Amino acid sequence: MGIDSQSHLRRLENESIHIIREVAAEFDNPVMLYSIGKDSAVMLHLALKAFYPSKPPFPLLHVDTTWKFQEMITFRDYTVDKYGLDLIVHTNEEGVKNNINPFDHGSSNYTHIMKTEALKEALTQYKFDAAFGGARRDEEKSRAKERVFSFRSASHGWDPKNQRPELWSLYNGRIAKGESIRAFPLSNWTELDIWQYILAEGIEIVPLYFSAKRPVVERDGTLLMLDDDRFRLEPGEKVEQRDVRFRTLGCYPLTGAVESTADTLEDIVSEMLIARTSERSGRLIDHDSSGSMEKKKREGYF
Amino acid sequence: MNKIAPVAEAFDLSTYINSQESKSFLRFLTCGSVDDGKSTLIGRLLYDTKLIFEDQLAALEKDSRKHGTVADEIDLALLVDGLEAEREQGITIDVAYRFFSTEKRKFIVADTPGHEQYTRNMATGASTADLAILLVDARNGLLTQTRRHAFIASLLGVRHVVLAVNKIDLVDYDQKRFEEIKAEFESFSSGFDFNTSEVIPLSARFGDNVTTSSEKLSWFNGPTLLEHLENVELGEEHSEAAFRFPVQWVNRPNLDFRGYSGTVRGGSVNVGDEVVVAQSGKTSRVEKIVTMDGDQVRADDGQSVTLTLTDEIDISRGDVLAPAHSRPDVSDQFAAHLIWMSENAMLPGRPYLLKCGTKTIGASVTEIKHKVDVNTFDHHAAKQLALNEIAFCNLALSEAIAFDPYEANRDTGSFILIDRMTNETVAAGLIWFGLRRATNVHRQALDVNKKARGGLKGQKPAVLWFTGLSGSGKSTIANAVEQKLLSLGRHTYLLDGDNVRHGLNKDLGFTDADRVENIRRVAETSRLFVDAGLITLVSFISPFKAERQLARDLLDTDEFFEIFVDTTLEECEARDPKGLYAKARKGEISNFTGIDSAYEAPEAPELHLKTAGRTVEALADEIVDRLLKDGYIGSDNTWVI
Ligand SMILES: Nc1nc2c(ncn2[C@@H]2O[C@H](COP(=O)(O)OP(=O)(O)OP(=O)(O)O)[C@@H](O)[C@H]2O)c(=O)[nH]1
Numbered sequence: 004m005g006i007d008s009q010s011h012l013r014r015l016e017n018e019s020i021h022i023i024r025e026v027a028a029e030f031d032n033p034v035m036l037y038s039i040g041k042d043s044a045v046m047l048h049l050a051l052k053a054f055y056p057s058k059p060p061f062p063l064l065h066v067d068t069t070w071k072f073q074e075m076i077t078f079r080d081y082t083v084d085k086y087g088l089d090l091i092v093h094t095n096e097e098g099v100k101n102n103i104n105p106f107d108h109g110s111s112n113y114t115h116i117m118k119t120e121a122l123k124e125a126l127t128q129y130k131f132d133a134a135f136g137g138a139r140r141d142e143e144k145s146r147a148k149e150r151v152f153s154f155r156s157a158s159h160g161w162d163p164k165n166q167r168p169e170l171w172s173l174y175n176g177r178i179a180k181g182e183s184i185r186a187f188p189l190s191n192w193t194e195l196d197i198w199q200y201i202l203a204e205g206i207e208i209v210p211l212y213f214s215a216k217r218p219v220v221e222r223d224g225t226l227l228m229l230d231d232d233r234f235r236l237e238p239g240e241k242v243e244q245r246d247v248r249f250r251t252l253g254c255y256p257l258t259g260a261v262e263s264t265a266d267t268l269e270d271i272v273s274e275m276l277i278a279r280t281s282e283r284s285g286r287l288i289d290h291d292s293s294g295s296m297e298k299k300k301r302e303g304y305f
Numbered sequence: 306m307n308k309i310a311p312v313a314e315a316f317d318l319s320t321y322i323n324s325q326e327s328k329s330f331l332r333f334l335t336c337g338s339v340d341d342g343k344s345t346l347i348g349r350l351l352y353d354t355k356l357i358f359e360d361q362l363a364a365l366e367k368d369s370r371k372h373g374t375v376a377d378e379i380d381l382a383l384l385v386d387g388l389e390a391e392r393e394q395g396i397t398i399d400v401a402y403r404f405f406s407t408e409k410r411k412f413i414v415a416d417t418p419g420h421e422q423y424t425r426n427m428a429t430g431a432s433t434a435d436l437a438i439l440l441v442d443a444r445n446g447l448l449t450q451t452r453r454h455a456f457i458a459s460l461l462g463v464r465h466v467v468l469a470v471n472k473i474d475l476v477d478y479d480q481k482r483f484e485e486i487k488a489e490f491e492s493f494s495s496g497f498d499f500n501t502s503e504v505i506p507l508s509a510r511f512g513d514n515v516t517t518s519s520e521k522l523s524w525f526n527g528p529t530l531l532e533h534l535e536n537v538e539l540g541e542e543h544s545e546a547a548f549r550f551p552v553q554w555v556n557r558p559n560l561d562f563r564g565y566s567g568t569v570r571g572g573s574v575n576v577g578d579e580v581v582v583a584q585s586g587k588t589s590r591v592e593k594i595v596t597m598d599g600d601q602v603r604a605d606d607g608q609s610v611t612l613t614l615t616d617e618i619d620i621s622r623g624d625v626l627a628p629a630h631s632r633p634d635v636s637d638q639f640a641a642h643l644i645w646m647s648e649n650a651m652l653p654g655r656p657y658l659l660k661c662g663t664k665t666i667g668a669s670v671t672e673i674k675h676k677v678d679v680n681t682f683d684h685h686a687a688k689q690l691a692l693n694e695i696a697f698c699n700l701a702l703s704e705a706i707a708f709d710p711y712e713a714n715r716d717t718g719s720f721i722l723i724d725r726m727t728n729e730t731v732a733a734g735l736i737w738f739g740l741r742r743a744t745n746v747h748r749q750a751l752d753v754n755k756k757a758r759g760g761l762k763g764q765k766p767a768v769l770w771f772t773g774l775s776g777s778g779k780s781t782i783a784n785a786v787e788q789k790l791l792s793l794g795r796h797t798y799l800l801d802g803d804n805v806r807h808g809l810n811k812d813l814g815f816t817d818a819d820r821v822e823n824i825r826r827v828a829e830t831s832r833l834f835v836d837a838g839l840i841t842l843v844s845f846i847s848p849f850k851a852e853r854q855l856a857r858d859l860l861d862t863d864e865f866f867e868i869f870v871d872t873t874l875e876e877c878e879a880r881d882p883k884g885l886y887a888k889a890r891k892g893e894i895s896n897f898t899g900i901d902s903a904y905e906a907p908e909a910p911e912l913h914l915k916t917a918g919r920t921v922e923a924l925a926d927e928i929v930d931r932l933l934k935d936g937y938i939g940s941d942n943t944w945v946i
Pocket residue numbers: 337338339340341342343344345346374375380382395396397398417418419420471472473474475507508509510511
């Protein structure tokens with residue numbers, strides 16, 4: 004399915020490519036956060052386009068919490084191999100040593116240690132001065148407020164009340180040593196745009212997005228998949244095989260599946276059109292309190 | 306890896322997608338005075354166009370009970386006021402971007418703050434908008450902030466405006482009140498250059514005339530707000546503009562390929578077209594237009610592509626490619642409107658960074674022609690600009706750049722100014738015209754002097770004069786300080802025995818007269834380095850007060866920073882790193898400071914460093930901290946790299 008050169012998706016594509024190139028041109032040591040999900044898939048595709056026929060002049064960074072779906076890891080390695088990219092995998096070893104896990108430590112604690120802390124650790128260790136993230140403004144209300152070049156202090160904090168004005172397509176990439184920016188090339192995309200673009204461009208994504216019979220348990224109204232034998236069942240819970248898929252991917256014990264039989268991209272987009280809940284509702288981390296995403300971002304979460 | 310869909314299903318979907326893709330597109334913002342209902346209106350639009358998902362609605366109901374401003378109903382503003390501080394204070398602080406679409410159009414809307422303090426965030430939202438919804442509270446009519454926003458929107462090239470007379474419910478849907486406000490607005494806005502201007506009564510809170518017309522406003526014959534947004538004719542932007550291509554990145558995967566990556570900003574280009582590098586005047590032809598989806602024969606406005614040329618000419622990031630017959634202006638001076646966005650005032654002559662397109666260079670304002678009063682639009686003389694003030698200025702740049710008037714091209718005619726010390730974006734600028742040398746009279750504010758040179762490095766040039774006994778640690782500490790300053794991105798130079806005694810001063814011995822001459826030359830040399838804008842470290846025993854005073858007198862106040870490295874003679878003699886004390890004691894060297902020549906300790910040094918029991922690291926840190934505190938270099942989080 005071709006897209007016309009002045010269409011909405013092309014406009015978004017052109018804007019994102021412009022942003023990705025600005026970061027590559029203005030920073031010494033950028034990195035692209037690669038979370039393996041659909042937004043990362045689109046962001047990577049855009050990066051490949053931005054520098055073609057060169058390869059993207061930066062590595063990918065995957066923060067591995069050790070609790071990702073196995074299929075995500077397989078897909079990650081397949082993709083990196085296919086395009087011949089540099090991949091850095093970083094895990095909070097301290098957290099692993101202390102056996103930090105989503106069951107014993109609660110979703111918010113666990114996420115803080117294995118994701119936020121691990122990410123900060125990696126950014127500091129490799130001295131990255133810019134990091135691309137695939138966040139979109141339509142995901143969440145504090146993200147709707149965030150700049151494309153989002154400034155971070157030396158301790159990776161975000162100060163939402165004091166953002167640099169960002170006019171036209173002029174991004175201010177000046178930082179002092181130790182400071183950094185997060186760059187969000189997909190800021191103006193919506194979830195539907197992402198799916199339509201994946202469809203139009205034939206972008207490969209993790210099979211978990213497509214419906215299949217998978218072992219799940221229902222817990223507090225959320226369907227959780229048993230991806231390996233580390234999953235702890237609570238008394239009375241029983242495992243069922245159901246037709247489910249994921250709208251968003253993260254750590255398997257924290258990511259809710261939706262019941263669906265959509266097993267093609269076309270079906271997924273059609274399903275999207277009648278969806279009545281937003282995609283982040285599948286992520287347990289956002290439910291804690293209404294300011295929770297902003298708080299996490301201020302602490303350095305992506 | 307993806308499965309193939311059954312044909313019948315794909316067919317419906319593709320019709321749908323085509324219809325989506327062919328929709329036109331409108332970017333607009335809501336603006337106006339504080340509390341006039343901007344966020345509520347966006348919330349209403351999202352809500353009525355069914356863009357709010359069930360879980361978001363549940364969260365909104367919960368939030369409304371906690372933070373809501375409207376008793377027991379849902380507070381639609383909370384859909385857009387996403388920051389904690391905004392919810393607590395019930396105001397918008399920063400711009401929120403939201404997306405929605407109808408059968409006819411796709412929309413990106415920027416909800417901007419009304420509060421005067423956050424005017425720059427309104428300007429951020431307006432810079433990319435085609436249309437502005439200017440809200441007023443029907444009870445209050447036009448306020449100062451309404452006028453300011455109308456002015457900024459018009460200045461930034463927003464060509465379509467809607468005056469939304471909101472809270473019409475609070476004036477009992479009164480037609481007379483509406484007509485009054487309408488008349489006032491029409492007389493006020495006639496001075497602006499809007500292509501379309503519509504006045505619409507509505508109630509954001511209750512939904513009257515937002516997406517559906519209302520019984521209560523039956524006297525109103527115009528469209529609902531949404532109808533107007535869906536149907537307003539925008540006209541093609543940039544369609545007649547000349548081709549402009551600011552080079553972002555030189556694409557060199559291997560020796561056989563050299564491409565220039567960038568986004569077309571205006572016009573279009575075809576393979577075979579002659580192009581010129583605006584700044585250098587070198588010309589070539591477009592050989593290929595490369596994309597990952599295959600080569601193209603043509604690239605249009607807005608497209609991000611990579612061009613290759615038929616000739617090898619020197620092109621780098623910041624250069625602008627243009628048609629040879631329709632070149633942009635190239636100059637190192639121009640006249641522009643500035644919207645000042647920093648709490649630190651703008652002062653003519655102060656060096657800033659300017660980013661225009663993909664080029665970042667040094668710049669300063671040479672003259673404020675006039676400041677604009679946002680209430681009356683009168684022009685006033687001004688010596689400086691404060692937060693949110695708007696002025697027409699002349700700027701001078703450190704080198705010539707390519708640009709167009711903002712009116713002709715929003716992308717190549719706009720720029721931002723960045724503070725060199727704090728890295729803040731301090732101003733938005735809109736270029737009117739270039740100033741050629743012939744027409745340019747004033748350059749005095751851009752005099753190249755030590756302040757300007759130091760400003761280039763983000764530092765206040767000065768001499769750090771280390772004095773103390775031989776072996777007291779002067780050079781070791783000075784070296785450590787220089788290391789630290791370098792890692793902070795500072796430009797320094799160290800003058801000490803090693804590089805001065807062996808060259809410039811190799812004709813001098815150690816008699817008192819030669820010592821004086823030695824210090825005089827060092828002082829003069831350090832003065833030149835300070836004039837060159839550097840932080841100059843001088844490490845000499847310099848035992849005599851008089852010579853140190855001479856050095857001090859050569860420099861301006863604040864430029865001479867005397868550091869007394871205070872180590873006792875016993876300690877120095879015990880260390881004796883070069884074995885000099887031993888020799889002096891044996892009488893093999895004469896006139897040795899501390900042994901047979903006096904050391905006159907400073908009485909009031911800028912810094913008295915007692916070294917006993919402290920590490921070099923700690924001593925160096927103490928000096929760097931003082932430099933930060935005294936403003937010689939920017940503070941921790943404000944240094945320049
Ligand atoms: N009665 C009535 N109240 C309204 C209407 N529109 C907004 N309000 C109320 O006015 C108050 C301020 O609304 P907001 O939407 O937060 O105003 P704003 O213009 O976004 O304010 P800032 O962004 O802080 O400048 C809220 O209590 C709204 O419920 C309306 O049409 N009628």
